[in-house]
Amino acid sequence: MLPSPAGSLLARETTSSTDEFLKLVSDPFSSQLSSKSVLVALGTSLGVTFVIALLFCLLRPYNTIVYAPRLRHAEGKHVPPPMGKGLFAWVKPILTTKEDTLVENIGLDATIFLRFTKMCRNIFLVLSLVGCAILIPVNVVGGHSLYKQWDSSIDGLMKMTPQYMFGSIFWAFVACAYAFDGIICYFLWRNYKAVTRLRRAYFDSPEYQASLHARTLMVTDIPKSLRSDEGIVKITDDLKTTPEVPRAAIARNTKDLPDLIEEHQEAVIELEKVLAKYLKNPNKLPANRPMCMPSKKDSSHAGKSEKVDAINYLTNRIDHLEKRIREVRESVDKRDAMPYGFASYESIDSAHSVAYVAKNKHPHGTTVRLAPKPNDIIWKNLPLTPATRKRRRIINNLWVALLTLVWIAPNALIAVFLTNLSNLGLVWAGFRTQLETNPNFWAVVQGVASPAITSLFYFFLPSIFRRLSIKAGDVTKTSRERHVIHQLFSFFVFNNLIVFSLFAALWQFIATVIDETKNQNKSVMQALQDGHPLVKIMLALCNVSPFWISWLLQRNLGAAIDLSQIANLAWGSFARKFLSPTPRQMIEWTAPPPFDYASYYNYFLFYMTVALCFSTLQPVVLLVTALYFVIDAYWKKYLLMYVFITKTESGGQFWRVLFNRVLFAAFVSNVVVALLVAARGDRWPMLSAMIPLPLLLIGFKFYCKISFDNQIHYYTKGEIKGPEAAMPIDKESRRRDRVGVRFGHPALYKPLTIPMVHEKSRHLLSEIYRGRLDIDTDAANVAGYSDVYSMKRMSRDRPGKAAGAPAPFEIVSEQKLDFENFKDRPEFSEEFGGDGEVYGKPSDLIRPGTPGSVMTNDRGRSVSRDSERTFTPDEEGVPGTTYPAGYHTTPSALREYSPSPDDRKYGGPDMTATRTESNPYQLKDETALLYEAAPMGHGTPRLEESSTFDYFKGRPL
Incomplete structure (x- = not known):
């Protein structure tokens, strides 16, 4: 049977298109x-x-x-360096600032x-x-x-x-x-x-010399028989005996606490978005209240697919998560030890000399290295076993290789067709007609499509590799970034x-x-x-x-x-x-x-x-x-x-x-x-x-x-020479270190986030919320730029008036919507300042000796809030922090000394004052009762101001 004319034409057109395609891909740049x-x-x-x-x-x-x-x-x-307002005033600081x-x-x-x-x-x-x-x-x-x-x-x-x-x-x-x-x-x-x-x-540098991580070792892959403070000391002593006995702290299992905190953070962010959209125009609210689907992680709504009231659901979910977090934090000391811990020395020399000896050794199957900064650690990867890490690295490399190979075809097709749409018209007759009909439109598409697709892909590519590196078991963010550089470079080349x-x-x-x-x-x-x-x-x-x-x-x-x-x-x-x-x-x-x-x-x-x-x-x-x-x-x-x-x-x-x-x-x-x-x-x-x-x-x-x-x-490979080189041990310095707290999992002490609401919507909070959170909160000014706003309670900022919000919200005025007012807060400083390092001292220097202390830095005190959001204003009006009782008082291998106030003696060693540049009478232990109180004879009352009612009229006395 002879082919029909139409069939012959189709065959010729198909052959022609195929030949044209092969010609194009064989020389796309001609x-x-x-x-x-x-x-x-x-x-x-x-x-x-x-x-x-x-x-x-x-x-x-x-x-x-x-x-x-x-x-x-x-x-x-x-x-x-400061800059002027001139057009080129920025040039001089760039040229003159030395390394x-x-x-x-x-x-x-x-x-x-x-x-x-x-x-x-x-x-x-x-x-x-x-x-x-x-x-x-x-x-x-x-x-x-x-x-x-x-x-x-x-x-x-x-x-x-x-x-x-x-x-x-x-x-x-x-x-x-x-x-x-x-x-x-x-x-x-x-x-x-x-x-x-x-x-x-x-x-x-003074910062490194004063930091705790500089003289601390991180020990991972610890066998069960050595998972104790004494076991960590034995491991370090087997590597090299120093005149100093390190202060060790084995980690404790936080189990689902990090996941609960992450879910809490997600719920708070989602509630803020819902409220911002619903209250965008406070004078004219939408006719219908916002609805949302319950979280897939919420067991109370498992198997349910119907939408629920978003505001009520999210506020109740936040309350539920806070209670669970509080319960876990109170019981954390009763849980089993983890296969990692930290050992802190009195001197940097001792820590680095032990780390140098350990770089090619694995005593008792462990890995001993210098501790990174606490905010650099990827905590969820520390408990992984070497076998798990090896398996995950292999899987990670396979995924990277697969992604690299899969991108070959799209990359080649983008180079041939999207950069020049007329090439696509040569092999696709129907598109050639559209190209001739709307040349201006397709010219715009040609100019946007190729760069947009490639840019979008390369925008998400680093995030993809970061997730893969975390899955592969990287224990620090720095090592994760180094692996991302390696994977990106391999992919691009x-x-x-x-x-x-x-x-x-x-x-x-x-x-x-x-x-x-x-x-x-x-x-x-x-x-x-x-x-x-x-x-x-x-x-x-x-x-x-x-x-x-x-x-x-x-x-x-x-x-x-x-x-x-x-x-x-x-x-x-x-x-x-x-x-x-x-x-x-x-x-x-x-x-x-x-x-x-x-x-x-x-x-x-x-x-x-x-x-x-x-x-x-x-x-x-x-x-x-x-x-x-x-x-x-x-x-x-x-x-x-x-x-x-x-x-x-x-x-x-x-x-x-x-x-x-x-x-x-x-x-x-x-x-x-x-x-x-x-x-x-x-x-x-x-x-x-x-x-x-x-x-x-x-x-x-x-x-x-x-x-x-x-x-x-390494600061030193140094050999400690004999017992005569032994340094006297400063017990007060060891007492302040509290390596178990400073290198404790952030889930144990990290303040939980409070939902933020714009001040223009303050009066509507009591109207839009249906229900009541059974939570013990207290409204208080937070460092002068916002307040915690709670249901049917007396408002601190409006004496004699009831607070109208039905749930704890942080009210932020228009004038205070600036990072300058929040840069001391952990939730912001961790993301936008290296854990506050750019805006004062690193947290490694100033993290409190106990979870219940008040942080300090060069600018004064910063705010710290716990899951219960309980505040106790100090004499300056700045709130302190109260943590769950169980975390304070339960005996733990994480702490050598009890942080309970009952263990302190007035006039004891913790009350010794030491002079510093920023505070001539700073106490060695910042958690002491009379912290920052001046000794007798140095405080001069300001009689001219403080003896009048005008001086006190702003206080709710």
Whole structure:
């Protein structure tokens, strides 16, 4: 039966579409890359970058919330240099602030980030000088005769590539490979020395010397027979006996307490959103009350799918969770010990010397290391066994590999079709009709679709890898971020460099091999040899090099947008006007945002790898990369000095990850040079000459490791010499340490969050709530900027009036919706200030000796609230904290001394006063009864003010 005309037409159209598809994917850049496109990219990049930078200069003086939040909120030595209101007043502080000042202002992590950025700038400035001076003349002169003979219309940018050369001239590339590696290694060595110097200065800083974590060891994987305070001491003594006996604390099982606190936090945030939306216009409430689906974690509504009143449900759920949290906290001391604990020494020398001995040992199957800061610990991963961690790491690596491989197809299709929708029209007739009918609409889609999809994916990619790293068992946030850098870098290099650059060459090569084996009856091996795969790969890399030049030029736009903070400025304005933000969200918008080190490090490492990979193929890429780092080195310095904060300060522990990846980038550059000489040069002599290069890189890595790593990681490897070196033990210092409390799980002492409501809705709280929370609360002013508002109780802020709110809410006025008023609160400082480190002393220095004490810092007392929300104002009107009774009084191995007030004696050792710079009469134990009371003879009453009624009339006496 003969085919119908329609069938033949369909078959021809299908064949034509398939051939067109194969042609497109085999050379996706053929119509897009030229010298003219690179010049256009250069002009638009520099032009738009200049406009955005000028816009930043105009907006900066009038919006310090967005452009200088650190200047508004940081305290003490963390305050950056002041800036004027002039357009370019921000330039002078950036140029004049030195590195030692930066360490104090922005911390060691941020300082090393800026040092790494400057190192990249210096490397590419020198490489540009060497590479362009040698390789461009070699490529142009060496290939002149061939491309003049073959095709005189070859693009000028392509003449700078080595694809038209053969023979011994490639010895120049071998020499450049040695020169490039030497330059990179020199700058790495120089900066390794500088990082070591910075770390030693960090060890000697007053903050580190005074911190508890600096002289504390963390012991994990403890066997059951040693899960006690005495067992931890035995483990450390088996490693090395020191004149000091460490004070140990085995951890206790908190079981479901962290999950309960997380559920409580989620319920509070959800209630705030419901109230903010419902009370957006207090003068005209919506006709229907808000409804919601019960939480899947709520056992009381298991199996029920109907919606419930959101306000009633969430307030009752919060109450229920608080009661359960209180019960668990009261019984926590009765639970079993965990396989991890901490051992604190009197001196940093002792702790570090034991940690140094333990780095390659596992006494009794345990792992002993220096303790991180308490806020750096991922507590839920500490109890994991080594076998569980190993299994999870394998699963995590499989997921990362799967995600990397799965993204190959979308990445290739985006490169071929979404960046040029006319290509899609060539293989899809129906879409071609739509494209011709609405060209303007599809032009907009083409300009938005590809960047939007890729940007959205890369926006969520770090979060995906963070979740996978936590699942894999990372015990600190710092190690998690290091693993995220590693995974992001691997993903970008494989998908965005190797696959993206070699996809066309590999597709052409595979198609050729299939054709020759099928139509010419060649064997697979013969077809592979005749296909000249090395030549095809080299030509593909040369052809795609202009794309990477244009891409790197566009990175300047990203740097300018980052400096201008346009997204944050626009989103804040839009959300305040058109959405229903909660008071908590509006407070967070005024806080300095955390700096995403993992993402920024990955981008810089990827730019460096791309540039080094194409440095010998297209030397112009070195100039473009140097231009980017010259600009961004100063812009990132401004952002870290005035805008961003370090959420979790690691003390500069990212350097090793960066060092290894820069060496890997140098190795990739050597592989490309080897590919060139194998494809077109004198193959075996040149390849033999390049064999020492990877060996030299490996040798350099181990030299730096041996020379510097111990100095970076350990304050001392020190040997304690004999009993005469024994230091007297300060029992009062040991008493204040309370390592079991300071390194206790945050779930044991972390204050629970109170729902925030805007003051404009205060009068409606009693009307919108139906029911009653049976909770013991007391309305009190909280540090002068908000109040806890409870049902049918007397209001402190309105004497003689009943408080109208039916549940405990925190009322926040419009004037107080600023992070400045809340930065001392743990719920805000942990997220936007390294646990308060930027706004005073680190919590490691000031965490109270007992859970019932009042925190202090350079600015005075800060607020701490517990799950019962019970407040006791002190003499200054600042509330203290009362914790669940069971957590205070139940005997525990977590505490060597009872925090019960009954154990204190007036005039005892805890009442000894010691002078400090901030408080001449600060008590050694801040939980003592007369804490902050001046000794007799030093307090002078202010008779002129205090003897009149005007002085007291504001008090509810």
